[in-house]
Amino acid sequence: MSWATFQTNMSRYMSNPDRISSTDEVARKLAREYTRAIRTGGDTVSLASVKPVEGLIMRLKAEAMVQLFSAAFRVGASSAGAFDLVEQLGLGVTAFWSGAVLNEFPIPVLPAPGSTANIVVVANTVVNPGTWKSVIPLTPSTSPDVFIQSFISAARLHLQTVSGTIITTSLYPPVGTPAPGVLPWQGYIVPA
Numbered sequence: 001m002s003w004a005t006f007q008t009n010m011s012r013y014m015s016n017p018d019r020i021s022s023t024d025e026v027a028r029k030l031a032r033e034y035t036r037a038i039r040t041g042g043d044t045v046s047l048a049s050v051k052p053v054e055g056l057i058m059r060l061k062a063e064a065m066v067q068l069f070s071a072a073f074r075v076g077a078s079s080a081g082a083f084d085l086v087e088q089l090g091l092g093v094t095a096f097w098s099g100a101v102l103n104e105f106p107i108p109v110l111p112a113p114g115s116t117a118n119i120v121v122v123a124n125t126v127v128n129p130g131t132w133k134s135v136i137p138l139t140p141s142t143s144p145d146v147f148i149q150s151f152i153s154a155a156r157l158h159l160q161t162v163s164g165t166i167i168t169t170s171l172y173p174p175v176g177t178p179a180p181g182v183l184p185w186q187g188y189i190v191p192a
Helices: 003-014 023-039 056-078 085-097 145-159
Strands: 117-128 163-172 177-186
Touching: 003 023, 003 145, 023 056, 023 085, 023 145, 056 085, 085 145, 117 177
Parallel strands: none
Antiparallel strands: 117 163, 163 177
């Protein structure tokens, strides 16, 4: 899945409002599609993706994202003044990324500092959930694409600010002694 698939899926879903029963349902769909898009990406060092939502920690993070998305929709619906929905949805996204765990494969080609090669990844964890900023102001529209494009733009910028640490077992000179290594990474890439 890519951002283009995310946009297609969300647009198809939101273009038929008669089939949507509640904002909670929209929050759940948005979180599910976001998670699917994220699973196709990877960090900038090893290209490892976020672990599947089936794991307990990631399942709890996904549910927190849904709850925060639902709260943003409820507050937006009851707001009498200006309300930046995309900005508020960022709370759910950053909750998802806080302490997220990435897969241990692939093993980074770039060796840990001072080593000659990485032989295994022990852990790959997000240490900074990044900063979310709404970039395209929403204007009233009958098309869901304005909202979806604004969300994607904010998400793409946000992913540039996410960072983490890959803990490896690496080989060190002079005789290839195995020892721990640390590789920091900055940014997460999802196909356009």
